[in-house]
Amino acid sequence: xxxxxxxxxxxxxxEEIKYLAKAFHMAYMHVYRSAAWSLQSLV
Amino acid sequence: xxxxDISVDDFEHYINFRILDSIAYxxxxxxxxxxxxxxxxxxxxxxxxxxxxVQNAMHALELxxxxxxxxxxxxxxxxxxHVTESTLPPSDLQLTIANCAISRKSGVPCVIIKGKGRxxxxxxxxxxxxxxxxDLWIVHKMDILIKTFARRSMEETDPESQLAxxxxxxxxxxxxxxxxxxxxxxxxxxxxxxxY
Numbered sequence: 001x002x003x004x005x006x007x008x009x010x011x012x013x014x015e016e017i018k019y020l021a022k023a024f025h026m027a028y029m030h031v032y033r034s035a036a037w038s039l040q041s042l043v
Numbered sequence: 044x045x046x047x048d049i050s051v052d053d054f055e056h057y058i059n060f061r062i063l064d065s066i067a068y069x070x071x072x073x074x075x076x077x078x079x080x081x082x083x084x085x086x087x088x089x090x091x092x093x094x095x096x097v098q099n100a101m102h103a104l105e106l107x108x109x110x111x112x113x114x115x116x117x118x119x120x121x122x123x124x125h126v127t128e129s130t131l132p133p134s135d136l137q138l139t140i141a142n143c144a145i146s147r148k149s150g151v152p153c154v155i156i157k158g159k160g161r162x163x164x165x166x167x168x169x170x171x172x173x174x175x176x177x178d179l180w181i182v183h184k185m186d187i188l189i190k191t192f193a194r195r196s197m198e199e200t201d202p203e204s205q206l207a208x209x210x211x212x213x214x215x216x217x218x219x220x221x222x223x224x225x226x227x228x229x230x231x232x233x234x235x236x237x238x239y
Contacts, residue, residue, distance in 0.1 A: 021055035024185055027178035032046040034175050035107035
């Protein structure tokens with residue numbers, strides 16, 4: 001059943017992965033938006 | 044697909060995929076997922092789509108970096124390449140910057156990354172730009188960070204590499220090492236959140 005879902009189901013691990021996903025998303029959006037529109041404002 | 048369309052959920056699926064695909068025999072999980080996708084398994088179709096979304100977003104970012112090359116901020120392209128190709132975080136990275144317009148900025152709280160080599164000069168950036176460089180580095184080292192996270196977990200849960208994929212997935216528990224590493228990452232990210 002677990003492999004059918006394709007994801008590790010241990011609750012605490014999922015919590016950590018959720019946090020990492022949020023952190024990576026935040027970093028990505030910061031870089032993408034800066035690169036797209038406002039790099040000049042950073043320097 | 045624009046970079047802005049990507050969600051936290053997409054990254055979460057991507058992390059799960061990379062973890063499972065990096066343990067045991069690398070690539071095994073990907074084959075498993077693609078086989079199930081071909082059989083129209085809903086979870087596999089969804090995960091495949093999310094993984095592709097993240098990969099497309101990374102490609103979009105790469106294109107943004109390349110656009111810098113021909114822009115008025117061409118000097119930044121040098122920095123971009125240095126940071127993305129280095130295994131060191133920006134604060135430990137020696138950049139070779141020559142004739143960089145950005146370095147003429149002064150009088151603001153700053154992080155100094157010293158250049159080296161002929162024609163190089165001290166490269167001064169403000170704290171917001173330092174945050175940008177860190178995020179750039181994190182995004183490009185994402186796969187390595189995930190792989191390290193997975194490896195440390197598996198060293199404790201399956202030191203003899205005896206488990207089958209189904210067992211690995213089922214027994215992929217939080218280990219002391221994994222918690223420790225997650226905490227390091229957590230503190231690292233938290234310490235930088237104030238920079239936004």
